[in-house]
Amino acid sequence: MRFTCERDELVKALGAVSGVVASKGIHPVYESVEIIASNEGDHPGLEILGTDLEIGMRVRVPIGDGPTPTVRIEQPGTAVVPAQRLVAICRELPKGGVTFAWNADQRECTISAARGRFKLQGQSPEDFPEIPTVDDAKSVVIAASSLKTLIRLTAFAAARERMRYALNGVLVRAEGGVIEFVATDGRRLARATAPVVNSTPGEFQAIVPTKGLQQLDKSLTDGDTEVRLSVASSHMCARTSRVSVVSRLVEGSFPNYKDVIPASCKQKAIVRRDAFTSALKRASLVTSRDAQSVRLEFKADGLTVSAHSADGSAEEIVECDFQGGDEAVGFNPEFLLEALNVLTADGVQFEWNDRKSPGKIVEGDYVYVVMPVSIE
Numbered sequence: 001m002r003f004t005c006e007r008d009e010l011v012k013a014l015g016a017v018s019g020v021v022a023s024k025g026i027h028p029v030y031e032s033v034e035i036i037a038s039n040e041g042d043h044p045g046l047e048i049l050g051t052d053l054e055i056g057m058r059v060r061v062p063i064g065d066g067p068t069p070t071v072r073i074e075q076p077g078t079a080v081v082p083a084q085r086l087v088a089i090c091r092e093l094p095k096g097g098v099t100f101a102w103n104a105d106q107r108e109c110t111i112s113a114a115r116g117r118f119k120l121q122g123q124s125p126e127d128f129p130e131i132p133t134v135d136d137a138k139s140v141v142i143a144a145s146s147l148k149t150l151i152r153l154t155a156f157a158a159a160r161e162r163m164r165y166a167l168n169g170v171l172v173r174a175e176g177g178v179i180e181f182v183a184t185d186g187r188r189l190a191r192a193t194a195p196v197v198n199s200t201p202g203e204f205q206a207i208v209p210t211k212g213l214q215q216l217d218k219s220l221t222d223g224d225t226e227v228r229l230s231v232a233s234s235h236m237c238a239r240t241s242r243v244s245v246v247s248r249l250v251e252g253s254f255p256n257y258k259d260v261i262p263a264s265c266k267q268k269a270i271v272r273r274d275a276f277t278s279a280l281k282r283a284s285l286v287t288s289r290d291a292q293s294v295r296l297e298f299k300a301d302g303l304t305v306s307a308h309s310a311d312g313s314a315e316e317i318v319e320c321d322f323q324g325g326d327e328a329v330g331f332n333p334e335f336l337l338e339a340l341n342v343l344t345a346d347g348v349q350f351e352w353n354d355r356k357s358p359g360k361i362v363e364g365d366y367v368y369v370v371m372p373v374s375i376e
Contacts, residue, residue, distance in 0.1 A: 001035075001037050001075055001076065001077025001078065001100075001101070001104070002073075002075040002077075002100070002101045002102070003046065003071060003072060003073045003074060003075075003099070003100055004072045004074070004099045004100075005046065005061060005070065005071045005072075005097070005098055006070050006096070006097060006098070007093050007094070007096060007097070007098045009070050009071075010046075010061065010098055011087070011090050011091055013046070013059040013060075013061050014048060014083070014086060014087045015087060015091075016057065016218065016219045016243065017033050017048045017049065017057050017058075017059050018050060018083040018084065018087050019050075019057075019215050019218060019219075020050050020051060020052055020055045020056065020057045020215055020245075021050040021051070021052060021083040021084075022052040022053075023084070025052075027127070028123055029123040029124075029127045029128055029129070030051075030052070031082060031083060031084070032050075032080045032081055032082050032083055032122065032128070033048055033049060033050045033080070033081060033083045033086065034048070034049040034050070034078065034079070034080050034125060034128045035047070035048050035049075035078070035080075035081065035102075036048075036049070036077075036078050037071075037073045037075075037076050037077055037078075038073070039076060040076070043060050043062065044073075045060060045061050045062040045070070045071045045073070046061040046073075047059070047061075048060075050083060051131050053129060053248075054209065054211075054247070055209070055211060055212045055215060055245065055246070055247045055248070056131030056132070056247075057131075057215065057219065057243070057244070057245050058131065058243065058244045058246075059219070059242065059243045060243070062242075077102055078102075078125040079100075079104075079109055079122055079125065080107075080122050080123040080124065080125050080128050081109050081120055081122045081123075082120055082121075085120055086109075086111070086120060089111055090111070093111075093113040093114070094114050096113065096114065097113065098111060098112070098113045099112040099113065107121065107122045107123060107124060108120070108121055108122060109122055132234075132235050132246055133237075133246075134230045134231070134232045134235050134236065134237035134246060135232065136202075136230045137202070138202040138203070138204040138230065138231045138232070139198075139204075139228055139229060139230035140174045140179055140196040140201045140202055140204075140228070140229050141196060141198040141226050141228050141229075142179055142194060142195075142196050142197060142226065142227055142229065143194075143197060143225065143226060144220050144225055144226060144227050144240065146194040146195075147194075147216075147217075147227050148220055149192070149194070150192050150193075151170075151181070151213045151214065151217045152342050153190060153342050153366055154170055154181040154182065154183040154190040155170055155183060155210050155214055155217075156190070156338050156342065157183040157185060157188050157189060157190035157338070157339075157368070158170055158183040158184070158185060158210045159184075159185035159186065160185070161185075166250055166251070166252030166253055166254050167184060167185055167186060167255075168209065168210065168250055169183075169207040169208050169210055169249075169250035170182065170183045170207070170208050170210060171183070171205070171206075171254045172204075172205070172206050172207075172208050172229070172231075172236070173204070173205045173206075174196065174201060174203055174204050174205075174229070175203045176203075177195060177196055177201055178193050178194070178195055178196065179193065179194055179195075179196055180192070180193045181193075182257050183210070184255065184257060184260070187332075187335065187370070187371050188368065188369060188370040188371065189257055189260050189261070189367075189368070189369045189370075190366075190367075190368050190369075191257065191261065191366070191367045191368075192365065192366045192367075197226060204231040206231045206236055206249050207249055207250035207251075207252065207254055208247055208249060208250070209248070209249075209250055211247075212236075212247030213247075215245060216238050216245045219243050220240070220243070223242065224240040224241075224242060224243070225240075227239065227240055228240075231249075234249055235247065235248055235249060236249060260358070260369055261360070261367055261369055262351070262353065262358060262360055262369070265351035265352055265357075265360060266324070266353050266354075267298070267324045267351065267352050268322075268323075268324070268349065268350070268351045269298050269320050269321060269322040269324075269349075269351075270320060270321040270322075270348070270349055270350075271318060271319075271320040271321075271347065271350060272319060272346060272348075273343060273346060273347065273348045274346075275318045276303075276305075276318055276340060276348060277337060277340045277341070279305040279316040279318050280294060280305060280333045280336055280337050280340070281337065282314055282316060283306060283307040283315075283316065283333060284307065284334065284337070285314065286307050286308070286309055286312040286313055286314045287307050288309040288310065288311070291309075291373075292333060292334060293307070293330045293331065293332060293333070293373040293374070293375060294306065294307045294330065294331060294332075295307065295308075295328055295329075295330050295375045296328065296329050296330070296331065297326070297327070297328040298320065298326070298327050298329075299322065299326050300322060300323070302318060302319055302320055303318045303319075303320040303322070304316070304317050304318075305317075305318060307333070327352075327354075327355070328355065328375065329352055329355045329359065329372055329375070330355065330374060330375030331370055332370070332373055335370045336361075336370065339361050339368040339370070340361075343361075343363050344363075345363050345364075348361060348363070349361065349362040349363065352372075355375070356372060358370060358371050358372060359372065
């Protein structure tokens with residue numbers, strides 16, 4: 001196999017795929033990427049594949065049009081090369097064409113650019129693990145920008161402890177022309193929705209690992225306008241014309257999240273997002289590591305954000321629009337900040353019923369629910 005590819009395009013593709021490759025595997029092939037060069041088929045050019053057996057990614061680098069194509073394939077073939085070393089080498093090469101040659105007999109690749117020349121020992125393509133395929137029987141098409149927004153608004157709220165099983169992923173549910181993402185770790189919950197764009201959408205429900213969605217988010221570029229999400233019994237595939245990500249689904253039952261979201265709240269306040277964020281950050285500096293909590297005291301003349309611990313105290317008044325009676329509630333500041341950091345509106349709608357009930361942040365169709373902490 002032998003081809004020449006523009007360095008920037010090669011680095012972009014390799015960087016995306018290397019994000020799913022295992023850093024330490026039981027065999028060097030699991031720490032490698034597979035590169036397929038072909039002049040035939042529907043997508044002539046390069047295909048770069050990587051997997052950690054839970055998540056698989058395939059990125060295409062098309063030949064391109066014009067007098068100076070992105071990829072020039074002199075000899076088709078397949079190579080399996082160590083991912084991290086290949087990415088590191090290509091990133092340090094000068095701009096311009098990078099020539100890649102593969103010696104199948106010796107399982108060795110040669111990377112050449114300008115006056116530099118590198119050799120890497122590879123693995124047999126026959127040993128590279130197969131990435132599952134997912135048919136489109138249950139699938140929807142969504143705008144890539146909407147998908148990135150759904151991931152940003154929810155993935156951070158999923159559980160990070162490996163023993164939480166079904167909570168270690170995001171519930172993806174498609175029904176009635178709408179797709180819904182829900183994530184929770186048992187202490188807070190994020191829910192976001194977006195319309196699908198295909199005229200005959202499929203319906204499905206699946207729990208997708210957070211890592212798979214985050215890797216998909218990183219791999220989507222401005223050139224990706226629409227994404228097809230397809231779900232089978234054990235995997236979900238997200239696919240554009242350029243990239244596809246296949247993720248093994250999380251087993252288990254997702255909790256009944258609809259019962260967690262308060263249908264209506266007696267108390268409502270509108271707070272400037274940037275001022276609220278800054279006050280929470282400053283108050284959290286004096287909270288205890290073992291019991292992080294801030295006190296939010298809502299009054300007609302403003303919101304007082306305060307924190308007290310053995311190490312010190314903080315208090316700051318933030319302007320807000322609040323028409324109810326004086327009320328004080330307590331929350332973990334990190335949980336509030338993580339939600340505020342993904343929102344975009346200038347004003348944040350904060351709702352609650354009493355100091356023992358969850359708080360709710362609302363922006364359009366987006367809902368974020370966080371459990372209270374004691375401030376007594």
